[in-house]
Amino acid sequence: MIEKSKNFILKISLFYTAIFFIFIAIPTYFYTNLELESYKNTQNRLLIEHAQIIQRAIYDFSNSKSDTFIFPKSFKFEATLLTAEQKIIYKTRDLNIDDNSKMSIEVELSNNRLNAKYLILTKKISFEEIYLKILILSLSIGLFIFISIYLIIKASIEPYKKANEYLDAFFNDAMHELKTPLGIIQLNLEILEAKGNESKELERSINATKNLFLVYEDIEYLIKEKSVQYNKENIDFSYLLKQRIDQFESLANTRNIKFNLKIEDNLFSLINRTHLQRIIDNTISNAIKYSKQETTISIILKKKNESIIFSVHNIGKAIKNKKTIFNRYEKENHIKGGFGIGLNIVKNICEINNIDIFLESNEENGTLFQYTFFN
Structure with missing residues (x-):
């Protein structure tokens, strides 16, 4: 920074x-x-x-x-x-x-x-002496102006810099304080569900907590993005994807949405776990959020030549502007909630890891997000 x-x-x-x-x-x-x-x-x-x-x-x-x-x-x-x-x-x-x-x-x-x-x-x-004189004079004035402007700008942004540091520290502390109670709430709700206390209110509370965790993890990533070194490792893509789908199943059930899974086993990718999870979570959560009720979301993970293809297809309203949908705070449907940061995070992670994004969306066939991982 x-x-x-x-x-x-x-x-x-x-x-x-x-x-x-x-x-x-x-x-x-x-x-x-x-x-x-x-x-x-x-x-x-x-x-x-x-x-x-x-x-x-x-x-x-x-x-x-x-x-x-x-x-x-x-x-x-x-x-x-x-x-x-x-x-x-x-x-x-x-x-x-x-x-x-x-x-x-x-x-x-x-x-x-x-x-x-x-x-x-x-x-x-x-005329060399004159031109040299003009050059030295111009460079001297230019250097003086540059140093003056540099010092003035540096002095003027110092208060904003300190305020930004205080703000970063505040968000870090706030996110740390939020994680523990969120985890306790989710754990206790799942315990109640396991004891057979099934009710719509309990199910909604669990799903709301999961949504809160998704937002929390996106914001936490944005805060730590510039300061944390995300090292790559050989991740079992197939296993992690199945894990994350399990987390989203209850969210899909509330809208009578089914998953159609075609996941090849033992597909490994060299990527940071947090990066891969953010791609999976944001893509699937958006598919659930913007799908029509009682439809099916197709999730495919397969190997093609030396690459791994991960795709999510849902049936819902078409994305109008595919060029700006990955911009930060860009939202086509403001009723659905969210901050418009998920897909921007996905795009940045894909650029870092050289992952190709393919997006196709229309009213007839729905929306397809496809990611190609070059191993």
Whole structure:
């Protein structure tokens, strides 16, 4: 539970951080363009400043009596002096600058002793530093936002987390306290029945207690589902199924429903006993609950190739929406009672154990639940 809570907070924090980045994408775009424009202006200013240095040197040479002109060189710039006819007079070392990563200016020179008319200056430029700066800034802001959101969400759900823990503890204690009196009630009712005190009132009380146990076991499973390790064992499916049918026989008798059993003996399945019992109990109890009176429920357990097929068929109203019937709290008939959790438990158990579910339901042929256990 703690691990799932952490994962939930992490996902929510990442989600809101992503939303934050979407909102700042446009401002970041404009800020990046401003930075690029500022960088270009700076590089252009450096070109102009160096061009002015060269112009000053040419001017000083033209006004001097020296026969030697010392060209102001720099490893950052590539300079070319051209005549009016675009012939090269002088060129510094070629920096092999790519066309996409250079900036150039052309300056027209005044009359001079070198007969140079034009000065072309080229400088290598790179936007990597700007992009790296934007990336580091974005990641820093993103990390700050993520940590802030994470801590805020964690602090905000802490009271709910504690309340949930108290609620789980309450339900665990309540279920523990309920089990003993329920067991005593059922035991005493069965003793009375064994003594020959047969009556409709006694029979109804026994059946009501059995129904309470079914609900109790479903709720207990839901509470313990996340915290208990349900280990698999080699279960005698045939024997357990017969046992559970015996428990349901009195419930079926109250509605004059008969069981038609075709159960092969000695069929074993590698599954947890609680998981298998929940599949059997919920499927049979639903078949009884939603069957028409004085009908027959067919229960089949057989081996097919390397698989075991368990099916329950009853005659009653068709299931309208077979896609949602396995959803939690989904009930098509609210008059029949129940919480709508039984089939959802069955579906989850089948997914855990790789059990295939087949459901067929119509008004003419009734409803068939079929489970294929791949051993």
